[in-house]
Amino acid sequence: MKNQKKQIKALVVLTCAVLFGAVASQAQALDRPIKIGVLSDMSGPYADQAGLGSVEAAKMAIEDAGGKIDGQPIELVSADHQHKTDVATSIVRHWIDVDGVDVIADMPNSGVALAIQALVKEKNKIALFATAATTELTGKQCSPNGIQWVYDAYSNAAGLAKALVAKGDKSWYFLTVDYALGISLQNEAVKAITALGGTVVGSVRHPLNNPDFSSFLLQAQASNAKVIALANAGSDTINSVKQAGEFGLTKDHVIVAPLVYISDIHSMGLPMAHGLTYIEGFYWDLNDDTRAWSKRFFERRKAMPTMTHAGVYSEVAHYLKAVKAAGTADSQAVLAKMREMPVDDFFSRGGTIRKDGRMAHDMLLVQVKSPEESKYPWDYYKVLATLPADQAFRPLSESECPLVKQ
Incomplete structure (x- = not known):
């Protein structure tokens, strides 16, 4: 009798569990846009x-x-x-x-x-x-x-810094947009530069959506750094590259921008942008x-x-x-x-x-073509190398994310 009661009780519990599971499943099903x-x-x-x-x-x-x-x-x-x-x-x-x-x-x-x-x-x-x-x-x-x-800032700033320091461009100056993006780009690049024996001789921060970079570029020029890094994006990158060309900085300095988009190149034009080298996440061609x-x-x-x-x-x-x-x-x-x-x-x-x-x-190391090299509209990049995913991004072993340690 006791065994029969236990069996009935177990059956009731099992039935309830099945019914509850079905209701829960139904509640989770797609029933709205x-x-x-x-x-x-x-x-x-x-x-x-x-x-x-x-x-x-x-x-x-x-x-x-x-x-x-x-x-x-x-x-x-x-x-x-x-x-x-x-x-x-x-x-x-x-x-x-x-x-x-x-x-x-x-x-x-x-x-x-x-x-x-x-x-x-x-x-x-x-x-x-x-x-x-x-x-x-x-x-x-x-x-x-x-x-x-x-x-992210690691893939684009650290990856670019490693490539340039390895070929001898070891002294750097940063023009950095003054919020989390620019700070992260500069920090990741600096870590890579100093780890490989390079030096950062100075930096200056500028406001977001800044129209005039003349004072910042003059400070960069006076630093005598080999590389002037533009830790910004969008119209800030476009304006700073154009004004660097107007000031003649491209003659004696290497101008780099870790975060560049093909729309930036289209806006600058190949005569101004050719030779820029950076990391890309996608190329249409x-x-x-x-x-x-x-x-x-x-x-x-x-x-x-x-x-x-x-x-x-x-x-x-x-x-x-x-x-x-x-x-x-x-x-x-x-x-x-x-x-x-x-x-x-x-x-x-x-x-x-x-x-x-x-x-x-995977990420791409690209260089902007000269006007003579471009054969058709939007033919802007030479792909110099493909960076495998395990090399392009920060290794999980170096992550500070608490989820990684769980």
Whole structure:
């Protein structure tokens, strides 16, 4: 009798567990639209590198996913963060709390990105960073809810510094934009320079979206450094390179910019930009797959995509594949699938998402062609080398991310 009662009790417990599991599974299933938010710079210094091009890339990823998953529509919202953390967090809070947005993409401006990283962790949503470069996103301020997709200060600044110091350019001076991006770019470059026996003779910081670099460039010239490094991006890089040429600094100094986009080269023109060498995350003319996607993008935007635009497509497309595979938009289930599946598309072949939130993929060392070398529109780069993922990004063994040690 006792054994029979035990068997009945066990059966009841098992039945309840099965029913509870079914209810829980049903609650997690897709029963509402999947919502994606592109938070970008629509009108400021990074508008050409990200901005409306990032929105268009996200639209392309949604279209290529069929516009629906399990019958639920995929919806897109976008906004301009204006390079203000309070504006950005207000937008994202409304997106999450009122509009039901599941994932935030792009986010040029490292200060904004760090603020959103903290917010999406609090709200248990997902952030996919295509444009922010600070290594803090995968370092001390890493999050299980954030993934840095395209590049970072280590890949672009340290990689470039190593290449130049190795060939004898050992004395450096930095013009650095005065917020998290510039500080991170300079710090990573300085570590690489000093580790290889180079020296940093000085630095100066300038405001974001600065029109006049004359005083900063004169200080750099007076330093007698061999290399003048522009630790900035977007219109700041364009203006500082142009003004360096006007001051004649290119005759006696090596001008480098760790973070350059193809839109910058298009704006400067090959006569001004030729010879610039830097690290790239994507080049439209690399192979048949990159050309095919880029020509589709060009038809819509009348400009070739930057590495940010390609990265936004890749991260949104990978997110949607993970939602479909998981059968739910639940953040943790989707993140688990994103980490489980390789990132395999025109942007990355066999990319992996590491414990620290870095999507590791191959990077390119490129040099800008001269006008004579360029044979057709947007034929701007010579690819000097491909940097394997395990060399392009900071090794996990050196990571300060708490998640790596768990």
